[in-house]
Amino acid sequence: MSSFSGNPLPATVLGYPRIGRNRAMKKAIEAYWRGELSAANLQRTVVDERRAVFETLQSAGLTDVPCNDFSLYDQVLDTLVMVGAVPPRHRDLGLNALDTYFAMARGTAEVPPLEMTKWFDTNYHYLVPELAPDTEFTLDLSKPLQEYRQARSLGLEARPVLLGPLTFLHLAKVAPGVAADFDPLTLLERLLPVYEQALAQFAAEGVHWVQLDEPVLVSEQAQAELVLRRLGSLPERPKLLIATYFGSVREALPILRQAPVEAVALDLTGPAESNLRDLAGAGGLPGKRLVAGVIDGRNVWAADLRAQLARLASLHGLADEIVIAPSCSLLHVPLDVSLETGLDPDVRCWFAFARQKLDEVAVLARGISAGPQAIEAELQRNQEILAHRAASPITRDPAVRERVAAVTPADEHRAVSYPQRARQQAERLNLPSLPTTTIGSFPQTQALRAARGRFRRGELGPDGYAERMRTEVEHVIRLQETLGLDVLVHGEPERNDMVQYFAEQLTGFVATQHGWVQSYGTRYVRPPVVIGDVSRPQPMTVEWTSFAQSLTDKPVKGMLTGPVTMLCWSFVRDDQPLEETAQQVALALRDEVADLEAAGTAVIQVDEPALREGLPLRASDRPGYLRWATAAFRLATSGVRDNTQIHTHMCYAEFGEILSAVIDLDTDVISLEGARSHMSIAADLSAAGYPSGVGPGVYDIHSPRVPGRDEVTRMLRQALEHVPAERLWVNPDCGLKTRDEAEVKSSLANLVAAAESLR
Ligand SMILES: Nc1nc2c(c(=O)[nH]1)N[C@@H](CNc1ccc(C(=O)N[C@@H](CCC(=O)N[C@@H](CCC(=O)N[C@@H](CCC(=O)O)C(=O)O)C(=O)O)C(=O)O)cc1)CN2
């Protein structure tokens, strides 16, 4: 589609990716951290990349463009700064505003950072505000105003995006040292005046519209009426768009209808399509603008434009005005599919990344304003692409389907129960009590990544690359032996990422070259795409694991990524239930597990860090999800002999709601993250009747801080109050890939010393 020139169309986006062209933001911010770029030059990059996005949005022909959706790290952190809620420990460092910001994000030698956790059910992580009964709020509107003024200088009347007060308070946690029963929502009366001042300042600046993001309305309505009434009834304010996303608003719909605001954004994709029925049933949004989220903002499939036009037509009369948009910020999809020159063009055209989604909203807007005949050519081409995909043999593999159909309940269960297996495993492995291990990855150094870069560019041949990786594996094995760890790992040096690495080897997935999506701060991932039935043409990890095992007498753990995590961190098919794809991935992994076992691997870890993240936001959808998710994991792992030990690992989780699912996985050992409350997870698991081995992470790998021996010993003593010694494992709380070798050495030495002192 060519770029637009003509009247602006009733089309917008709720937010756009901010990683910059060619990952410019990552590169600039990390250079600043290393002291290689000045604050002024960092700011220059921000302005340049911000401008590039404004220009992209403008050239796509959108009527309304957002601003303040850019960020140096995270939009929740930006909101925290906007309302002046910097925690005392970061404020007291006495740093300038920029360095205080990064101190909250990353911590310093003196103080830990804010906690990081998942943004709803996505793979994006935000920083968790810490609030206390005495938290005071003061307004700092400089960032939103700066972005607004930049847009205006480019001839754009942009719409500042603010995270709304309800969502901000819901996402916050109780500050350290404050009673756990303190409810941040009680600060609403103190926070609302700051939002009122913000709206007043925007009005004084001449801002037309402000977008308040309140995704929490999808699951929580407490105080919503009050907030919308208070902000809506301000005398001097810009028009207000209340943006909801990640699901249908149900109970919040009457509140949004009644609220004295000018516009509401609703997710109308996937299961949230029920918003459409509810809207019609409720009599629409009279007197308001509806920002209709008809384009899926979280997945990468080209939209069915004709179907969306029909859906938009059904909205006729339900609002005063319809503006077409993606269902949520485009933060969660890659920038531009036209960069993917490595993809088969016949497949590439099935996808729409952020840039292509702009064209989709624009073309739909044109179809609505000027009639479908005005976009006949686009509709035609779109139908051809969809028909081509539906008929493509790539999408269906009869052999895979037959195998899935033949799965029996027996395939999803270990032959004997845990106590019996545990005895046989203990005999085979002969481990000391409180066995020590790590979660899999060792530091992914710049040198390793550079070697992979040279390999990709053809400057290093496959043999040279494999040799380089073997050298690394050997180094990691020797290091672990020197440290005295009990169950070793090969270190995962050959993996670009724990999901992409497997996707690159499985039929049915495609990986991208440039499809970066922000995961947190300056850490990005390239989620692969499931385009067809999944199968495993050949073993994926056996050579590396066997090589590592050949170097040592200690057991080396095989290391795989589980079916649920493979799907949660990929873009999934929209033409079949997730459950079916999960079974396909599980069968591929089951074969890998069998091959590892046949090669002599006695311990196999299948990571499921995303099990919690995949939990549906709505409680009523959860049991169904947990049923198929745990079944897929067991399908992948229960084909082994009794004396093969299956581990899993989970992180980034509030485990409370999934404890019984964790038990249902029926693993022999689980290692868990729990940076804040390490040992309470041990208590919770044992209270829930968890029967098998558990390694509650004894230190936080997200921070460069090295834990002392006594600290680790203390943690283990706490854990021992809940977990009997013969079932307690000693490990960090996640993989070590983001750390450097010096930190890893000292931390693991202290970990091993602590375990030994307790034996
Ligand atoms: N998929 C996924 N989701 C996840 C996690 C995860 O591990 N994977 N963990 C949690 C999030 N944590 C994360 C932790 C670290 C990184 C991370 O380190 N990302 C790297 C990129 C990792 C990667 O894909 N690396 C590739 C490409 C590296 C690269 O940039 N290469 C250069 C070339 C290097 C050179 O020639 O010098 C280039 O392409 O320009 C590789 O190693 O092969 C980064 O942003 O820097 C991401 C997420 C939750 N979600």
Ligand SMILES: [Zn+2]
């Ligand atoms: Zn982890």
